[in-house]
Amino acid sequence: MIKIVVDSSCDLPDEYIKEKDIKVIPLYLKVGDKFYKDGVDIKSDEFVELLKKEKNLSTSQPPLPDFIKTYKDILEKGDDILSIHITGKGSGTFNSSKMAKEEMNTDKIDVLDSENISIGYGFIVKNVINLIEKGLTKKDVISKFKSLLSRVHLVFTLNTLQYVYKGGRVNDVKGLILNILDIKPILHMKEGLPRIYKIIRGRGNSIRELSRIVNEKIKDVKENFELAFIHLDAKKEIDELKDNLLSKLQPKYHFTKTVGSALGVHAGPGALGVAINFLEE
Amino acid sequence: MDLLDKDFLINFFYLSYKEVERRKEDINKLNVFPVPDGDTGTNMLMTLQSSWEEINKIEPKNVSDVSEAIARGSLMGARGNSGVIMSQIFKGMNIVLKDKESITPKQFSLSLIEGVSKAYKAVIKPVEGTILTVSRSFAKSFYESIKIGKNLEEAYFNALKDARETLKKTPEMLSILKEAGVVDAGGLGFLVFMEGGFKAITKREVEMEKIEVQEAKLYQKLTYPYDVVLLIKTDLDEKNLVKDFNLNGDSLIIGKEENLIKVHYHTDNFLKLIDYFLEKGSLVKVNVENMQYEVDQLSLKEKEVGFISVSRGDGFKEILKNAGVDEIVDGGQTFNPSTKDILDAIERVNAKNVIIFPNNSNVIFSAIQTKELTNKRVEVIPTKSIPECISSLTMIDKNLPIDDMIKEIENIIKNIRTIEVTKSIRDTKFNGATIKKGDFIAIYNDRIFNSKDSPEDAAIINLKNIKIEDGTLITIYYGEEIDEKRASSFKEKLEKIYPNCDIEIYSGGQPLYYYIISLE
Numbered sequence: 001m002i003k004i005v006v007d008s009s010c011d012l013p014d015e016y017i018k019e020k021d022i023k024v025i026p027l028y029l030k031v032g033d034k035f036y037k038d039g040v041d042i043k044s045d046e047f048v049e050l051l052k053k054e055k056n057l058s059t060s061q062p063p064l065p066d067f068i069k070t071y072k073d074i075l076e077k078g079d080d081i082l083s084i085h086i087t088g089k090g091s092g093t094f095n096s097s098k099m100a101k102e103e104m105n106t107d108k109i110d111v112l113d114s115e116n117i118s119i120g121y122g123f124i125v126k127n128v129i130n131l132i133e134k135g136l137t138k139k140d141v142i143s144k145f146k147s148l149l150s151r152v153h154l155v156f157t158l159n160t161l162q163y164v165y166k167g168g169r170v171n172d173v174k175g176l177i178l179n180i181l182d183i184k185p186i187l188h189m190k191e192g193l194p195r196i197y198k199i200i201r202g203r204g205n206s207i208r209e210l211s212r213i214v215n216e217k218i219k220d221v222k223e224n225f226e227l228a229f230i231h232l233d234a235k236k237e238i239d240e241l242k243d244n245l246l247s248k249l250q251p252k253y254h255f256t257k258t259v260g261s262a263l264g265v266h267a268g269p270g271a272l273g274v275a276i277n278f279l280e281e
Numbered sequence: 282m283d284l285l286d287k288d289f290l291i292n293f294f295y296l297s298y299k300e301v302e303r304r305k306e307d308i309n310k311l312n313v314f315p316v317p318d319g320d321t322g323t324n325m326l327m328t329l330q331s332s333w334e335e336i337n338k339i340e341p342k343n344v345s346d347v348s349e350a351i352a353r354g355s356l357m358g359a360r361g362n363s364g365v366i367m368s369q370i371f372k373g374m375n376i377v378l379k380d381k382e383s384i385t386p387k388q389f390s391l392s393l394i395e396g397v398s399k400a401y402k403a404v405i406k407p408v409e410g411t412i413l414t415v416s417r418s419f420a421k422s423f424y425e426s427i428k429i430g431k432n433l434e435e436a437y438f439n440a441l442k443d444a445r446e447t448l449k450k451t452p453e454m455l456s457i458l459k460e461a462g463v464v465d466a467g468g469l470g471f472l473v474f475m476e477g478g479f480k481a482i483t484k485r486e487v488e489m490e491k492i493e494v495q496e497a498k499l500y501q502k503l504t505y506p507y508d509v510v511l512l513i514k515t516d517l518d519e520k521n522l523v524k525d526f527n528l529n530g531d532s533l534i535i536g537k538e539e540n541l542i543k544v545h546y547h548t549d550n551f552l553k554l555i556d557y558f559l560e561k562g563s564l565v566k567v568n569v570e571n572m573q574y575e576v577d578q579l580s581l582k583e584k585e586v587g588f589i590s591v592s593r594g595d596g597f598k599e600i601l602k603n604a605g606v607d608e609i610v611d612g613g614q615t616f617n618p619s620t621k622d623i624l625d626a627i628e629r630v631n632a633k634n635v636i637i638f639p640n641n642s643n644v645i646f647s648a649i650q651t652k653e654l655t656n657k658r659v660e661v662i663p664t665k666s667i668p669e670c671i672s673s674l675t676m677i678d679k680n681l682p683i684d685d686m687i688k689e690i691e692n693i694i695k696n697i698r699t700i701e702v703t704k705s706i707r708d709t710k711f712n713g714a715t716i717k718k719g720d721f722i723a724i725y726n727d728r729i730f731n732s733k734d735s736p737e738d739a740a741i742i743n744l745k746n747i748k749i750e751d752g753t754l755i756t757i758y759y760g761e762e763i764d765e766k767r768a769s770s771f772k773e774k775l776e777k778i779y780p781n782c783d784i785e786i787y788s789g790g791q792p793l794y795y796y797i798i799s800l801e
Contacts, residue, residue, distance in 0.1 A: 033323060058320065065357045092362055099365070099403060103356070181604065181675050182754060182785045199676045201801065202783040204752025 002138050003074045004129060005083040007062065007093050008038040009262030010114075010122040011230060013255050020129055025070050027093065027262050028060040035060065044258045048233050051163075051261075052269060059265050061092040067100035071109055080138055081109040084125050086262060088113040089192040110138065112145055115192035118263040119228040120154030123277040127151065130280075151280075155188045155197060155213055156273020157206040159234065163268030186210060194266075207237060207272070211244055214274050218249055224279040227254040231272035232264045238272045245274070252279065283433070286383040290347045291336060293481035298329040300477025301470060308473065311466035321466035324361030328368060329474070331358020348378035348392075363412050363467035366400050367474075370416060373399025386433040393420035410454030412467030418447035419475060434482050441479060444472050505530045505547035506573035509554055512541050515562025522561055528554055541565060547572075586683050587632030590670050591618055591640050591648075594761065594791035597667050604674040607632065613641050614793055620647040620654070627655050634658045634683045636690075638670035658683070662690055666699035667789070668756060668799030700725045700743055702736045702796040721795070736763075736795035737771045741778070749800060751781035758789030758797045771796070 006012075008026040017024060026037040029047070031054050036042045038059070042050065051057055067083075074081055083101070088094035094113045101109040112128075114121040127148045131141050158164060161183065184206035188197040197213070200206040218225060227245070231238035238256060246254070259271060301308070301322070308322030335354025341347045352375040355368035373396035377388060384392075397420045401407050422443035426436035448468045452459040480486065515522060519535045519542060526533075530548035537543070542562075548554050551569050558564060590606045592598060593613040601609055608626040612618035627635050635657050639648045648661045660683065664670050673690045681689065705720045711729045716722060720731040723743035730746065732738035749755075755775060759768035765788065772786045789797055 030320070033327075060324075060360060063357065064359060092365060095404070096359075096365065181600065181671065181787075182756070182783060183675055196678075199678075201672055201675060201756075202752070202754025202785075204781070204783050205754050205801065208752050 001079045002132055002141075003079045003081050004125065004132075005070055005074070005081055005097075006121075006125055007085050007262075009086040009091075009093075009117060009260055010084075010125055011119040011228075011257055011260045011263070012122040012125065013257060016126070022125070022129075023070055023074065025062050025066050027062055027091075029261055029265075030056075030058045030060045032056050038261045042261070044260065047261050047264060048258075048269060051232075051264060057265055059091075059262050061096050064096055064100050064103065067097050068103060071100060071104055075104075075106065075108055082112065082128065082132075082138060082141065083109060084112045084114055084121075084128060086117055086121055087115045087189070087192040089115070090117065090194070091262070110142055112142070113192070115149055116152060116154060116189050117194065118154065118156075118259060118273075119230050119257065119275045120152050120189055123152045123226070123228065123275055124148055127277065127279075151278045152275060153188070153217055153278075154273060154275040155186060155210060156230070156267065156271060157184055157186045157200070157210050158267055159184065159203060159270025160268045161185070164266055186213070203270075207241055210272075210274065211241055214245060214276060215248065217276055221278065223250060223252060225251055226277040226279065227251040228275040228277070229254070229256040229272075230259045230263075230275070231256070232259040232267060233269040234272045241272065241274070284383040284385060285344070285389055285433075287341050287344050287347050289481060290344050290378075291341070293478045294329075294336070294347070294351060295333065296480045297474045297477035298326075298333050301326050301329055301474050304473050308466050308470045311463045311469055320361060321363050321470055324364040325367060325467075325470045325474075327360045328355050328358050328364035331355060332371065334358075343382045344384050345379050345381050348375045348381075351375070363470055366404065366412050366416075366467065367471070369400040369403040370396035373397065386436065387424075387427050389433075390420070390424040390427045390436070394424050396420070408455065410451040410458060410468075411465050412471050414451065414454065415444050415448050415465065415468035416471050419444035419471070437479060437482055441472070441475060444475065448472055505549050506571055507548050507551040507554075508545075508570045508572050509548060509551050510543065510545050510568045511555070511558060512543050512565040512567075513558050513562045514541055514565055517542075517561055522558075526557060528557065530554075584630075584632040586634045586636060586679070586686065587630035588636050588638070588674060589623065589626045589630060590638045590667070591623070591644050592667050592670075594758075594789045596788035596790035597758065598790075600671055600787060600789075601667075601674075604671050605679060606638075606670075606674065612644060613791070614643070617641070617643050618647065620650045623648055624651045624654050627651055627657055627659060630657075632657070634660070636683070636687070637661045638664045638673070640664050640667045640670050660687055662687065662694070664694060666697075666701070666797065666799070667791075668699050668758065668797060668801075669694050669697050672697055672799070672801060696801050698725065698747065698800040700740060700747075700796075700798040700800070701794050702740045702798070703794045704736075705731065737774065740771075740796055740798060741774070744775075744778075744798070747800070749779060749782065753779075753782045754799075754801050755779065755782050755784045756799045756801075757784070757786040758791070758799075759786065760789055760791045760794045760796065763795055768796075 003023060005023045008024050026040050029036045029038050029042055071081060083097050085094040085097055097111045101111055114124045116124055128141055182201050184200050184203055185196050186198045186200060186206060186209060187194045200209050229238050229242045242256060259267060305322035305326050309320060312321040332351040332354035335350040336347060339346060339350055352371040355371045359365045359368040374392040377392035377395045378384060397417045401413055407413050419440045423436055423440035426439050448464050451465040451468050458465055522542060523535060528548055530546050534545040546554060555567060587607040588605060589608045589610060590601050591610045591612045592601055593611060598609050607630045610618045610622050610626050637648045637659060639645045642665050645663050652659045673693050676693055677686055677689050700723055702723045705716050705718055705722050707718050709716045714731060716731045720733055721736040721739040722729050722731045723739040725743050725747060730739055730743040732742060757772060768786050772784055775784050
């Protein structure tokens with residue numbers, strides 16, 4: 001059997017993770033010199049509070065032993081492993097999982113880079129699981145993997161630039177002016193990194209633009225797509241955006257979820273976004 | 282030849298680890314690559330700590346045991362990128378040190394070579410100008426000195442020197458370091474680690490050349506741009522001269538030169554500084570230099586596209602500068618700049634192509650005229666208000682080719698509506714309404730509404746006649762005659778009328794217009 005291993009940044013719904021028996025390796029949240037396991041020591045609702053309160057909050061890739069332990073447990077049961085991770089360009093997690101594989105010296109583990117984050121990454125995992133359930137071999141899944149990446153589109157907007165500046169992971173926001181002119185950038189993933197897609201002034205405008213972008217991307221697709229709505233401390237706004245989009249679009253499946261800490265630390269409270277997953281025929 | 286035994290290696294590692302602990306914050310401060318989260322030193326320390334704990338868990342019998350423990354501990358405890366790289370170095374070293382009772386200096390140096398090579402292989406895309414480069418430089422120099430017969434201390438000292446030189450060159454290899462004005466944090470971490478270890482070789486404290494550590498400047502905007510040096514003739518002594526000196530700034534240096542006193546200071550307000558010292562004696566010489574200019578010149582290459590904006594008001598000027606305007610030409614309603622003023626600005630901008638925002642219908646023509654008078658390509662966007670310029674510049678992608686940029690700007694401007702609130706300078710009739718001299722009037726396109734009571738009322742009457750969708754951004758720029766408190770209460774009033782809009786207020790500082798309000 002092929003077991004799927006992910007890291008805690010994939011933002012898939014808990015029920016789904018349970019149903020598909022996905023093994024999750026938690027990232028770490030770092031407060032000063034203290035470490036907490038994302039989603040284990042700190043749950044998502046506690047995270048928002050912590051984020052608002054704690055100035056020195058950052059995330060850290062899981063240490064090697066966490067990978068090794070998870071892999072060992074699975075291999076001992078005789079299963080194979082597909083370990084899929086948050087974009088290697090934005091995090092050392094992918095690199096560490098490769099090292100863990102090398103450390104264990106087995107070809108039963110394969111490590112894949114989703115080149116995406118949050119539920120963008122989550123949808124890619126979901127697509128891999130769909131292929132496995134269709135009966136594809138691990139080898140076939142891996143050879144198809146690259147083509148899965150372009151099926152997923154994640155766009156999101158921030159309500160404050162403070163966190164993305166501090167986090168330093170979005171290079172091109174450096175050119176933006178901090179906290180004046182009510183700048184609300186819309187970001188998307190490009191070549192494995194979050195990049196500015198468009199700069200908008202005004203929260204209302206940025207959410208409207210987000211809605212327009214999603215509509216435009218889906219324009220001609222009638223049914224074969226799924227949507228995920230993600231937010232951090234912006235329940236009311238994401239619900240409005242969702243209602244607005246669902247009045248025009250009919251996704252096969254959709255869900256709303258709070259952004260996990262991996263993206264949350266960088267996006268800050270008020271971040272919200274939509275991921276589109278174009279399904280195969 | 283002296284053999285290095287397990288105690289040497291334990292001692293070496295301990296001293297190295299402690300040195301990193303001691304200088305952790307220095308390393309943190311430099312951290313800009315790959316992610317500027319300021320934790321390189323902390324991560325490295327935690328990695329080393331884990332190795333140290335591992336050594337303490339066992340009773341090592343030989344070099345092999347120690348090396349194994351270091352490698353295992355660091356692998357398990359590796360944090361962050363530099364920690365992971367350190368752990369790979371130890372892992373590589375262990376390939377050479379494994380099964381050794383004790384080692385020769387040559388084997389020690391070879392183990393480092395192996396360690397560095399392991400680290401390069403472990404990183405998917407090795408980047409030069411990082412800990413990798415610095416560690417390689419050390420390992421190579423160390424090994425080569427040993428090979429030509431230098432003793433351990435000498436070879437190690439040379440290697441430290443070479444690694445330090447390499448570290449200093451990291452900004453040349455990695456542009457992000459150069460921009461931030463720092464050397465690589467991981468590289469410094471490695472050097473600090475090795476410097477600690479040197480004490481195990483010399484068995485004494487060693488005076489090292491200090492690496493200057495400056496906090497990474499991600500944005501080269503100087504808080505105190507003016508470097509002021511002044512010579513003053515005064516009866517006061519140095520101490521009394523600056524007794525009640527409390528001007529914001531840094532780098533105060535005072536020295537006596539014959540019968541004069543020399544003062545050096547960095548400030549953002551050199552006029553105040555000069556005023557202060559004028560009261561203390563007579564100034565012999567004053568030298569003021571704008572360091573920001575130097576910094577900008579250093580980092581400023583000729584731009585593809587430069588931006589010029591015509592504007593009045595300090596608030597607007599500040600906002601426009603922040604939004605990316607290169608040159609501001611003073612001017613606006615009743616105070617139109619000449620073609621020459623604009624032309625001078627065009628020549629000052631360090632760019633091949635120039636986009637001009639006239640921001641007033643009376644200025645558009647003079648701006649267009651400059652096209653014939655310069656060798657630069659000049660494009661005039663017929664903006665009629667400053668908010669059009671501000672929003673364009675904040676929202677466009679400044680890396681686009683100029684033609685695409687203009688198209689995008691035109692699209693943005695289409696969605697911006699501007700209302701200007703001022704006072705009528707004469708009696709007039711407009712669309713059936715009678716406007717008296719001194720009435721407050723709000724103008725939107727060709728619609729004018731007046732109020733005898735206040736500029737706010739005039740604005741609100743006009744706004745109520747415009748269709749404003751939910752989610753619209755209303756930006757209020759208040760003029761020089763309005764204070765912040767009054768502007769804030771106007772904002773509150775609008776928030777009640779438009780609860781589903783985003784409302785922002787800024788000081789524009791413009792004359793004549795109480796408010797300039799944009800809707801977008």
